Amino acid sequence: MKLFWLEIYKTFSRWRTYIGFGFIALIVILTEVVMKLSAGEIVNRMMRSPQKDFLIFGNVLNGWFVTAFIMNSLHFHIPFLIALVAGDMVSGEATSGTVRFLLIRPPSRYRIITAKYVATLFYTTGLVIFLGVVCILPGLALFGSGDLIAHHYGKFGIVFIPEAEIPIRMLFAFLAAIWSMTTVASIAFLLSTLVENSIGPIIGTMAVVVVFLVIGNFPFDFFWSLKPYLFTTYMVFWQRFLDDPIPWQEIVRSATILGLHSFGLFFIAFGAYARKDIKS
Amino acid sequence: MKKILLWLLWIPFLLSPGLIQAQEDPARYLDALQKKYSGLKDYTVDVNVHFDIEGFKAPDMQAKLYCKPPDKMKIESKRIFFLPKEGGTFNPSMFRREDFDVKFLDRLTYEGGNAVKLKLTPKKKKRNGQDFILTVDTDRNLIREMNVSSFEGKEVKALMKYSQFSDFDLPTRIELHLDVPFYESMEIRDFGQSAQPARRVTGRVEITYSNYRVNVGLSDEIFDETTPSKWRKGSSGGR
Numbered sequence: 001m002k003l004f005w006l007e008i009y010k011t012f013s014r015w016r017t018y019i020g021f022g023f024i025a026l027i028v029i030l031t032e033v034v035m036k037l038s039a040g041e042i043v044n045r046m047m048r049s050p051q052k053d054f055l056i057f058g059n060v061l062n063g064w065f066v067t068a069f070i071m072n073s074l075h076f077h078i079p080f081l082i083a084l085v086a087g088d089m090v091s092g093e094a095t096s097g098t099v100r101f102l103l104i105r106p107p108s109r110y111r112i113i114t115a116k117y118v119a120t121l122f123y124t125t126g127l128v129i130f131l132g133v134v135c136i137l138p139g140l141a142l143f144g145s146g147d148l149i150a151h152h153y154g155k156f157g158i159v160f161i162p163e164a165e166i167p168i169r170m171l172f173a174f175l176a177a178i179w180s181m182t183t184v185a186s187i188a189f190l191l192s193t194l195v196e197n198s199i200g201p202i203i204g205t206m207a208v209v210v211v212f213l214v215i216g217n218f219p220f221d222f223f224w225s226l227k228p229y230l231f232t233t234y235m236v237f238w239q240r241f242l243d244d245p246i247p248w249q250e251i252v253r254s255a256t257i258l259g260l261h262s263f264g265l266f267f268i269a270f271g272a273y274a275r276k277d278i279k280s
Numbered sequence: 281m282k283k284i285l286l287w288l289l290w291i292p293f294l295l296s297p298g299l300i301q302a303q304e305d306p307a308r309y310l311d312a313l314q315k316k317y318s319g320l321k322d323y324t325v326d327v328n329v330h331f332d333i334e335g336f337k338a339p340d341m342q343a344k345l346y347c348k349p350p351d352k353m354k355i356e357s358k359r360i361f362f363l364p365k366e367g368g369t370f371n372p373s374m375f376r377r378e379d380f381d382v383k384f385l386d387r388l389t390y391e392g393g394n395a396v397k398l399k400l401t402p403k404k405k406k407r408n409g410q411d412f413i414l415t416v417d418t419d420r421n422l423i424r425e426m427n428v429s430s431f432e433g434k435e436v437k438a439l440m441k442y443s444q445f446s447d448f449d450l451p452t453r454i455e456l457h458l459d460v461p462f463y464e465s466m467e468i469r470d471f472g473q474s475a476q477p478a479r480r481v482t483g484r485v486e487i488t489y490s491n492y493r494v495n496v497g498l499s500d501e502i503f504d505e506t507t508p509s510k511w512r513k514g515s516s517g518g519r
Binding site: 146 | 335336337338339343355357359360361362363365368434458460
């Protein structure tokens with residue numbers, strides 16, 4: 001536990017840890033202010049499809065709608081912010097020259113790597129919770145509350161979630177988002193144990209995420225057949241909590257696949273760190 | 281010769297129903313509708329909308345509707361409320377003779393009563409390319425069915441049930457059958473969408489009306505900024 005808090009202290013002593021929080025606060029608040037100023041245009045754009053056939057009354061652009069909109073927009077960018085810190089967790093020790101000092105101390109390598117990994121997950125969780133707080137609180141203050149219209153842009157399909165159900169669904173959605181980001185953090189963490197500088201793991205993680213997303217979205221049969229084997233396919237399973245009925249089976253499957261990825265990646269990192277040569 | 285003359289005398293009688301039908305002004309049925317509701321100054325009603333549309337997952341929605349013909353409408357709802365654009369509301373001023381080219385299609389029996397089928401083509405709203413086929417109960421001067429079709433391929437059929445409130449027959453239930461094309465946006469998945477045919481979305485919407493209050497003297501102020509443009513003169517489309 002002491003090791004864990006030490007890692008947390010080290011993590012939050014670095015200025016780069018706060019880049020993610022700062023970026024999220026800036027982008028989310030800016031987005032919310034812009035959405036407030038051009039509310040009509042945004043509603044028209046988002047609801048273009050249903051507005052063809054329905055007259056829509058009521059507070060569609062409420063805090064929950066804005067939160068779902070921002071989550072949809074940012075879930076490709078958050079991995080970069082996570083990689084920024086997770087990619088530095090182990091390799092940072094090599095860069096700063098403290099790795100030998102660390103590994104000759106009494107705590108075993110297993111305890112050190114586990115503490116670092118848990119600290120990485122702590123940061124990941126904190127970042128996603130921060131995103132949730134920054135989205136929801138100013139969102140509700142600026143736009144008010146109401147029922148949530150979950151509409152997949154460009155597709156005919158509307159899910160109407162009553163206001164009373166939204167907080168618990170959002171809680172589950174954010175927990176799912178944390179779970180998804182854990183996989184990204186695990187990739188960055190593994191790469192961080194393999195190299196001795198931080199840039200490689202950060203760029204490497206983003207390269208993996210971007211390449212997988214691109215492959216998964218190419219409109220060719222070959223790439224479509226690969227989609228089930230890409231972890232990025234399951235990363236958006238938080239959206240399923242805004243579906244009706246909630247597809248629990250699909251959620252459990254996605255969560256399991258992502259969990260296995262995270263565990264597998266940590267296991268490899270664990271093995272790599274145990275065998276790490278610090279003498280050369 | 282006598283036989284030929286006899287047959288010639290019969291010809292006008294044989295042709296007369298068709299001639300009468302061709303000569304009668306079909307717009308008079310619209311006039312009768314207008315006349316029937318000329319005393320309807322305003323009304324308020326509670327509306328419940330039930331959706332049964334593929335891909336549209338929503339519970340029943342409730343609202344209070346305020347209407348002041350010819351062009352004022354307000355929806356009051358604590359929650360988000362969706363109302364179908366076509367056939368979702370009853371506005372007796374919707375079909376005025378001066379706004380449509382009216383064509384007589386058929387005379388028929390509807391639920392044991394006399395009815396006519398009319399085709400209405402908007403004179404001004406050509407932009408929408410919408411045609412209306414109305415089945416009008418000529419005994420009670422009521423629109424019983426309305427079929428709306430647009431050049432985009434949208435098909436909406438509305439079946440209406442009425443009850444009498446303060447001497448006016450007002451709808452208690454409108455059942456809409458929707459069959460509309462939907463083009464998936466190219467931004468969402470790939471870049472070959474333009475070649476793809478539209479997917480059709482079908483479903484049913486059931487609108488029930490209750491607690492009518494007729495001619496209660498609604499003031500114009502309560503409708504400020506809330507009337508959908510569809511109801512305003514010389515324009516079309518949604519809110």
